[in-house]
Amino acid sequence: MGLAWPAQVRLLHLAIFVLALLTLCICLSYTSTSQLHTTSSPIRSLMTSDRMFQVAPNMTAGGTGGSSGEDTGGGGGGGNAQPSVTAQSNNNHSVNSISSNSSEPDLTRGVAAELIYQSGHVDVSEQVCPELGGNLKLLICVTSAPSHQSARLAIRETWGHYAMRKDIAITFMLGSTSNETINRQLEEEQTLFGDIIRGKFVDTYDNLTLKTISLLEWVDNYCPKAAYVLKTDDDMFINVARLLQFMSKHKPDQRAIYGRLAQKWKPIRNKKSKYYISPQQYKPSVFPDFTTGPAYLLPAQISKELYTAALNHTYFKLEDVFVTGIVANGLKIKRVHASEFLNKKVSFTTCNLQKAISFHMVKANEQYDLWKRLHDVTKCKT
Numbered sequence: 001m002g003l004a005w006p007a008q009v010r011l012l013h014l015a016i017f018v019l020a021l022l023t024l025c026i027c028l029s030y031t032s033t034s035q036l037h038t039t040s041s042p043i044r045s046l047m048t049s050d051r052m053f054q055v056a057p058n059m060t061a062g063g064t065g066g067s068s069g070e071d072t073g074g075g076g077g078g079g080n081a082q083p084s085v086t087a088q089s090n091n092n093h094s095v096n097s098i099s100s101n102s103s104e105p106d107l108t109r110g111v112a113a114e115l116i117y118q119s120g121h122v123d124v125s126e127q128v129c130p131e132l133g134g135n136l137k138l139l140i141c142v143t144s145a146p147s148h149q150s151a152r153l154a155i156r157e158t159w160g161h162y163a164m165r166k167d168i169a170i171t172f173m174l175g176s177t178s179n180e181t182i183n184r185q186l187e188e189e190q191t192l193f194g195d196i197i198r199g200k201f202v203d204t205y206d207n208l209t210l211k212t213i214s215l216l217e218w219v220d221n222y223c224p225k226a227a228y229v230l231k232t233d234d235d236m237f238i239n240v241a242r243l244l245q246f247m248s249k250h251k252p253d254q255r256a257i258y259g260r261l262a263q264k265w266k267p268i269r270n271k272k273s274k275y276y277i278s279p280q281q282y283k284p285s286v287f288p289d290f291t292t293g294p295a296y297l298l299p300a301q302i303s304k305e306l307y308t309a310a311l312n313h314t315y316f317k318l319e320d321v322f323v324t325g326i327v328a329n330g331l332k333i334k335r336v337h338a339s340e341f342l343n344k345k346v347s348f349t350t351c352n353l354q355k356a357i358s359f360h361m362v363k364a365n366e367q368y369d370l371w372k373r374l375h376d377v378t379k380c381k382t
């Protein structure tokens, strides 16, 4: 009370405005969630990989969980691991029902990848790969997180510089973020470099497999004629010259994935682990052989079948086990061990750098030093 007329009118307008805004927000969030569900295709075989008896869960450390899940939490992942430990109450066999009202399906119950993967890309960067890759020997796909600008810059300014060659291209594969500051920076980065691909998923550790699926979809759509694709992370140092040497000794018409082979790794059944895989997600007690995630090489021509088949498997977040293990195994694509893929941290001496292809756990500011050291003229025994 006591307010003058114009003030009351203004208040009324303000109230109406706020109300309208609220309605808009609610509508928007409603349509975006319902879209997410309606675009999913009908439920298909959700447990494609249960071809063996269930073995009592064995809590041995089943490997490091592979790859991108590297121990330091950097890398292509982004967010923290939040293994969902919510499975206790829902132990029904209605595994395949994602209730349309819950926004986050419990993936440990076993959900087909096609139900959570949304195809297409926000940033496409198709110019990275002219003529569908017909002239490309090598496409380097670096999985990265939206906030890892300095890692991407360091790669472009060091080993990523190989992309100036007509027969080599590099691209960075990201998910989405709600952080508007980062989104603005990403737009600028994309204007400057035009080498970013963004898929339609939130960039988190749990979504790493979606990132690789998205990468495969992109290669199939925009770069299927390239000879080879290197999938690697943004905390890796790649000796590209050595990689080219390796490629020249193999043929891109092989149905094979090359890298550091991991054999007989077991799923971790401890729900508290970052790498927990439920029996509904993967039943057998041993994973098929796979190439570890930090870096692996594949002929571009197999990206289509990998992509298609990946959507037909029960999703879990260990992208290397999923794609190069389970999916490739189902397609009878060979996994070939190549010892030059170190995929780990070693002492970065010139000789070590010159001998191998891929090195893990490299910080952005270290890239420059390694790049320089790689080119030191010293005598290394071969």
Ligand SMILES: *[C@@H]1O[C@H](CO)[C@@H](O)[C@H](O)[C@H]1NC(C)=O
Binding pocket: 056, 057, 058, 059, 060
């Ligand atoms: C788990 O696996 C390890 C090594 O493969 C074996 O020694 C151990 O007995 C197993 N434990 C159980 C409970 O099966």
Ligand SMILES: *[C@@H]1O[C@H](CO)[C@@H](O)[C@H](O)[C@H]1NC(C)=O
Binding pocket: 092, 093, 094
């Ligand atoms: C679990 O399954 C049983 C029988 O299959 C059914 O009666 C029960 O309602 C289900 N519970 C839930 C929470 O879906």
Ligand SMILES: *[C@@H]1O[C@H](CO)[C@@H](O)[C@H](O)[C@H]1NC(C)=O
Binding pocket: 099, 101, 102
């Ligand atoms: C989803 O809706 C069903 C009824 O349609 C309800 O019983 C259930 O509690 C809801 N679940 C959540 C997580 O809101």
Ligand SMILES: *[C@@H]1O[C@H](CO)[C@@H](O)[C@H](O)[C@H]1NC(C)=O
Binding pocket: 147, 179, 180, 181, 182
């Ligand atoms: C967004 O990102 C910026 C830059 O990385 C960071 O400083 C800020 O805290 C983030 N904001 C939110 C809301 O997470």
Ligand SMILES: *[C@@H]1O[C@H](CO)[C@@H](O)[C@H](O)[C@H]1NC(C)=O
Binding pocket: 103, 104, 105, 116, 117, 118, 200, 201, 202, 203, 204, 206, 207, 210
């Ligand atoms: C990605 O991860 C987030 C958080 O872990 C989750 O809410 C979301 O459902 C996941 N999937 C997609 C398609 O974004």
Ligand SMILES: *[C@@H]1O[C@H](CO)[C@@H](O)[C@H](O)[C@H]1NC(C)=O
Binding pocket: 045, 048, 308, 309, 312
């Ligand atoms: C999906 O998996 C089912 C069962 O394993 C199989 O019969 C079907 O052929 C697969 N579809 C594709 C497109 O791979």
